[in-house]
Amino acid sequence: MEDIYGNLIGSLAQPNDSRICLLVMDGIGDCDNDGKGTALQQARTPNLDKLADESALGLSVPIDTGITPGSGPGHLGLFGYDPLVYKVGRGVLSALGIEFALTPRDVACRLNFCTVDADGNVTDRRAGRIGDDENRRVLQRIRDGLEPPEGVEVLFETVSEHRALMVLRGDDLDDNIPDTDPQRTGVPPLDPTQETDSPTAKIAQGIIEQVGRILSDEKQANMILARGFAKFPDWPRFPDRYQLKPAAVAGYPMYRGVARLVGIDVVSQPTSAEDICVEAGKALAEHTFVFAHFKYTDKTGEDGDLPAKIQRIEEMDAALPKLLAAKPDALIITGDHSTPPSLKAHSWHPVPVLLKAPSLRGGDGNGKGYDEVNCRFGQIGTVPAKQLLPLAMAHTGKLEKYGA
Amino acid sequence: MEDIYGNLIGSLAQPNDSRICLLVMDGIGDCDNDGKGTALQQARTPNLDKLADESALGLSVPIDTGITPGSGPGHLGLFGYDPLVYKVGRGVLSALGIEFALTPRDVACRLNFCTVDADGNVTDRRAGRIGDDENRRVLQRIRDGLEPPEGVEVLFETVSEHRALMVLRGDDLDDNIPDTDPQRTGVPPLDPTQETDSPTAKIAQGIIEQVGRILSDEKQANMILARGFAKFPDWPRFPDRYQLKPAAVAGYPMYRGVARLVGIDVVSQPTSAEDICVEAGKALAEHTFVFAHFKYTDKTGEDGDLPAKIQRIEEMDAALPKLLAAKPDALIITGDHSTPPSLKAHSWHPVPVLLKAPSLRGGDGNGKGYDEVNCRFGQIGTVPAKQLLPLAMAHTGKLEKYGA
Numbered sequence: 104m105e106d107i108y109g110n111l112i113g114s115l116a117q118p119n120d121s122r123i124c125l126l127v128m129d130g131i132g133d134c135d136n137d138g139k140g141t142a143l144q145q146a147r148t149p150n151l152d153k154l155a156d157e158s159a160l161g162l163s164v165p166i167d168t169g170i171t172p173g174s175g176p177g178h179l180g181l182f183g184y185d186p187l188v189y190k191v192g193r194g195v196l197s198a199l200g201i202e203f204a205l206t207p208r209d210v211a212c213r214l215n216f217c218t219v220d221a222d223g224n225v226t227d228r229r230a231g232r233i234g235d236d237e238n239r240r241v242l243q244r245i246r247d248g249l250e251p252p253e254g255v256e257v258l259f260e261t262v263s264e265h266r267a268l269m270v271l272r273g274d275d276l277d278d279n280i281p282d283t284d285p286q287r288t289g290v291p292p293l294d295p296t297q298e299t300d301s302p303t304a305k306i307a308q309g310i311i312e313q314v315g316r317i318l319s320d321e322k323q324a325n326m327i328l329a330r331g332f333a334k335f336p337d338w339p340r341f342p343d344r345y346q347l348k349p350a351a352v353a354g355y356p357m358y359r360g361v362a363r364l365v366g367i368d369v370v371s372q373p374t375s376a377e378d379i380c381v382e383a384g385k386a387l388a389e390h391t392f393v394f395a396h397f398k399y400t401d402k403t404g405e406d407g408d409l410p411a412k413i414q415r416i417e418e419m420d421a422a423l424p425k426l427l428a429a430k431p432d433a434l435i436i437t438g439d440h441s442t443p444p445s446l447k448a449h450s451w452h453p454v455p456v457l458l459k460a461p462s463l464r465g466g467d468g469n470g471k472g473y474d475e476v477n478c479r480f481g482q483i484g485t486v487p488a489k490q491l492l493p494l495a496m497a498h499t500g501k502l503e504k505y506g507a
Numbered sequence: 508m509e510d511i512y513g514n515l516i517g518s519l520a521q522p523n524d525s526r527i528c529l530l531v532m533d534g535i536g537d538c539d540n541d542g543k544g545t546a547l548q549q550a551r552t553p554n555l556d557k558l559a560d561e562s563a564l565g566l567s568v569p570i571d572t573g574i575t576p577g578s579g580p581g582h583l584g585l586f587g588y589d590p591l592v593y594k595v596g597r598g599v600l601s602a603l604g605i606e607f608a609l610t611p612r613d614v615a616c617r618l619n620f621c622t623v624d625a626d627g628n629v630t631d632r633r634a635g636r637i638g639d640d641e642n643r644r645v646l647q648r649i650r651d652g653l654e655p656p657e658g659v660e661v662l663f664e665t666v667s668e669h670r671a672l673m674v675l676r677g678d679d680l681d682d683n684i685p686d687t688d689p690q691r692t693g694v695p696p697l698d699p700t701q702e703t704d705s706p707t708a709k710i711a712q713g714i715i716e717q718v719g720r721i722l723s724d725e726k727q728a729n730m731i732l733a734r735g736f737a738k739f740p741d742w743p744r745f746p747d748r749y750q751l752k753p754a755a756v757a758g759y760p761m762y763r764g765v766a767r768l769v770g771i772d773v774v775s776q777p778t779s780a781e782d783i784c785v786e787a788g789k790a791l792a793e794h795t796f797v798f799a800h801f802k803y804t805d806k807t808g809e810d811g812d813l814p815a816k817i818q819r820i821e822e823m824d825a826a827l828p829k830l831l832a833a834k835p836d837a838l839i840i841t842g843d844h845s846t847p848p849s850l851k852a853h854s855w856h857p858v859p860v861l862l863k864a865p866s867l868r869g870g871d872g873n874g875k876g877y878d879e880v881n882c883r884f885g886q887i888g889t890v891p892a893k894q895l896l897p898l899a900m901a902h903t904g905k906l907e908k909y910g911a
Binding site for chain 1: 511512515516519866867868869884886888890894897898900901906907908909910911
């Protein structure tokens with residue numbers, strides 16, 4: 104598959120001094136709550152509403168109709184990378200999530216500690232969900248006992264509970280390695296060398312066998328299951344692709360990681376709405392693209408806490424003037440996906456978008472504000488997330504004409 | 508071509524007990540009639556209108572803008588199979604239309620009886636449109652006289668008038684066989700072995716030559732023209748693809764056939780609106796997906812009978828409570844295409860869609876009902892037909908997250 108649209112945009116990109124800010128209110132979209140409307144509809148947001156009156160509105164489809172995005176694909180879309188073309192492996196995402204600095208020589212995978220019986224059959228795929236301290240202790244035993252294969256460095260990091268990260272570092276490693284998690288109990292872990300001719304799979308198999316011996320006297324975490332072997336992807340870098348000088352303002356590891364994945368440097372790590380707006384404003388002085396990430400609209404959605412989600416939206420609304428004071432030439436406010444409190448999870452619902460920029464066809468707010476329903480009727484329409492950055496680039500003169 | 512979206516949905520499908528009902532009012536869409544609006548706009552539909560107030564609305568594009576679908580592609584889209592990827596050959600459609608049970612060893616084609624002169628040139632491509640009885644008589648002569656090739660069974664069935672079905676049954680048959688219909692008179696039938704190296708084409712040629720000899724003393728139907736050689740397609744089966752337990756409630760052969768084509772069993776064959784609603788309700792007790800088909804909204808459109816189409820819509824509206832009583836978790840009401848009475852034919856107009864499901868952004872009806880104009884402003888938007896089933900699956904928790 105080819106990212107036809109993204110590549111076309113890249114071929115038309117031309118640099119100028121205009122500054123674009125992408126403010127991601129993570130998981131901002133919602134569905135109705137008992138007939139009282141979405142969190143955005145219920146929140147008091149005078150600044151967003153005023154902005155909506157002067158902005159183009161629309162809805163963003165992160166992946167495609169009905170598809171619920173993870174955070175990785177959700178953000179790749181907003182960065183203009185087709186999330187069906189640019190796939191992030193689970194191993195790489197695990198590394199991003201704990202801010203492990205992957206190199207192009209690395210193959211990363213997600214590890215689960217598990218329990219196996221005397222016959223080697225899995226009895227608990229999560230080793231009784233051991234705690235972080237236990238995870239660290241067992242991982243240190245592995246580090247101390249493992250004899251790494253010739254020419255390969257093997258790195259382990261605790262993630263949380265029974266979850267860990269394994270990274271193989273060496274020359275010419277590949278990631279064509281099947282999962283070893285059998286996805287059920289009563290059977291042994293799968294052999295990673297089955298159904299592949301990957302030389303790296305043999306290396307992984309040898310390491311996993313060693314780990315089994317090292318941990319054989321453990322009661323709970325006496326084996327590991329590996330999933331999602333993946334190399335650090337060789338993708339076009341954001342600054343090269345778009346002729347933009349980008350910066351990320353993001354307080355949580357996953358989002359800093361996704362930014363770095365496409366070559367966007369992280370300049371600040373605030374978490375509160377006010378700090379994010381202040382820091383994004385500062386970053387706009389030195390960069391032509393600033394990605395600012397606000398986590399709490401997603402977190403409160405995942406917690407199923409509608410009042411808290413409303414409050415977080417109001418916090419961001421109150422902080423907005425600090426960002427507006429930096430006068431970005433184009434400002435996109437949207438989310439990477441919806442996170443309805445009623446679902447306590449990410450969802451597939453299209454995400455409200457606001458674009459403040461030059462050369463609009465008037466403002467779309469009509470005094471009705473920035474929410475899921477009003478945005479549906481705006482001039483942007485309902486579009487794939489990957490088209491939003493190009494649209495902001497168009498409005499700021501950063502895209503050449505196609506053809507003569 | 509690959510069904511990228513459909514395959515992605517398939518890869519995300521997870522089973523649960525929620526039940527989806529797809530009610531197809533065949534050819535439901537219309538265009539304006541002399542300034543008085545569409546059939547749906549003119550019909551009195553209190554139940555549909557109330558449902559619209561609680562549902563998401565939108566428009567479904569069966570194939571693509573401006574493209575008028577046949578019944579096969581129209582339904583494949585609604586089943587989530589991209590109709591530009593999954594193409595049904597004319598021979599297979601002919602078999603479906605008369606409920607001929609094709610097997611994977613079969614190659615089917617559509618036959619037209621024709622008249623040829625002493626030089627073998629076609630003088631009438633439809634053999635004077637002979638009647639069904641004459642068709643059956645001549646077909647029996649062929650059955651009696653034909654010596655089938657080694658290892659191949661040759662089956663014939665009357666369709667109607669000058670139309671018949673021929674099925675070659677055997678091992679390793681292929682369908683890479685050109686049509687023999689020259690599409691004009693004054694020339695002989697085309698040679699099916701031209702422009703192909705298909706071994707089965709030679710078999711077909713031999714059969715057609717035999718038929719010519721057998722019928723040489725007939726005055727009208729003294730030859731056959733073959734079109735649309737096609738094998739029963741080897742497609743992903745609906746239950747496997749979507750992790751759904753499906754059932755079809757459909758009274759007409761073509762629609763039962765299209766359902767079976769993707770592996771949906773037919774559990775009941777009602778034709779009246781009331782019986783369809785009752786039977787669909789029953790089927791929902793035992794299945795997680797029920798396709799219910801109502802033919803008469805299409806038939807009246809094809810007849811150019813606007814008052815009758817309005818009446819059929821009102822019949823279905825009156826019957827709806829019997830379906831709603833079964834409390835499907837998600838209910839899609841739409842059509843496979845539009846059939847405007849003013850055109851007396853299928854058309855390309857997008858088709859109104861109603862989706863009643865959990866986790867909506869409120870209802871879209873606003874007291875304005877379920878029709879072509881009001882549906883245009885609903886939260887579903889204007890989307891390809893193939894996205895409707897996935898959307899219902901999303902709303903009922905049947906799709907996993909994409910990426911982490």
